[in-house]
Amino acid sequence: MSEPPSCRSCSESLSGQTIIRVAEEPICVRCYQRRHANTCQECKQLIGHDEKELVHQDRFFHENCFRCCSCNRSLAAEPFTQQGGALLCSSCYCSRYSSRCAACSQSVQPGSRMLEYDGAAWHEDCFLCSGCRKPIGSEAFVPDNRRFYCLACYEQQVAPRCSHCRKALTKGGLTYRGEVWHRDCFLCCGCGSALAGQTFTSQGERPYCVRCFSSLYAKKCAACNTPITGFGDGKYVSFEERQWHQPCFKCSRCSVSLIGSGFFPDRDQILCADCNSDD
The missing domain is CATH 2.10.110.10 (Cysteine Rich Protein)
Incomplete structure (x- = not known):
């Protein structure tokens, strides 16, 4: 019979003892505890060789010590989040830190897809066009009095209409006497030249460039x-x-x-x- 191994650290015989192998070398329990066992981050006690050890960001925990700092729920088999060094289960993290959806008022779970605009947040499926009620997703949209519209619905239902061509005015344009115009549609009533960005005047309700107004209406x-x-x-x-x-x-x-x-x-x-x- 071969002789029982001895501890590579203290040379004590391991006959009849629990043998722990570190880098394939036999070590007694006492030497393992003294030289190799990790300290639990939570209870500050050594994690024994026969105890289950959990590791998170180079920190070690007894399985029973790895818990939510708010509700004390075990995180061993639960999704969790770290906030300022503290571990929180998903429910506690959401109740404390997560944004609330502006549409359904429920928490937006960490890692889930959401949309943010003007300081508010929405679940992706809750950010809907106020016209067709379809999710807007990553498509372009137009805000209007705390409502949001996809481009098609905005043009059909909300956008002001040009006083000249009656088509939707979605960007740019100008206002004259309380009515809106595309810049290319705001023309002199005399010669038809564009007046946007030019000096102009009016005769009655009709706009004229300086030249036409001078020749048609100005006193000499x-x-x-x-x-x-x-x-x-x-x-x-x-x-x-x-x-x-x-x-x-x-x-x-x-x-x-x-x-x-x-x-x-x-x-x-x-x-x-x-x-x-x-x-």
Whole structure:
């Protein structure tokens, strides 16, 4: 018969003792506990050779010590999450930290697919178009007064209509007299040129570019005979049936400016006080 092995650490005979092998070498229980056993992170006791050991992120636990820090449920066979070093079962984690779906008010489970927008969260199956009630998923959508629409429903049901072409206006555009227009549809009523980004005016309810308004409706300056449009340096002086650009309002004889001064009409002329006294 071969001799019983001895402990490779303390050389004590292992005859009649429990033999533990570390790296294929026989070791007695006492040496194993002293040199190789891990300490439980929870109870701070050694984990014996005959006890089941669980490991999480280089931390060791007795099986019975591996529990949710909130409800004390065993996590040995349960899904769990770590939060700030503490272990939590899925239920406790959700009740404490998970977002709640804005549609059904239930917790959004960790790892599940969800959608977030403007500080709120939804289960993927709860984020529905307010028109067709189908899940929007990763498709484009348009928010409108706390409702959400897929592009097709937004264009059909919600989007404002261009006052010119009556088609849906989904982006860009402009507003004029309380109505909306595509930028390409907002045109001069005279020549049909685009007015978006240009200076324009109106006659009644109809918009006109400066050129068309000047030729069709603007009054002519009594001095230079060009239109008075009111644009740019557009201040003007009006007297009886005549109008003048402000820079053109001068004495007909000496050309001194009459702005802020008294003047005297003389048939088709306007005169300053000095020229009028010369008559």
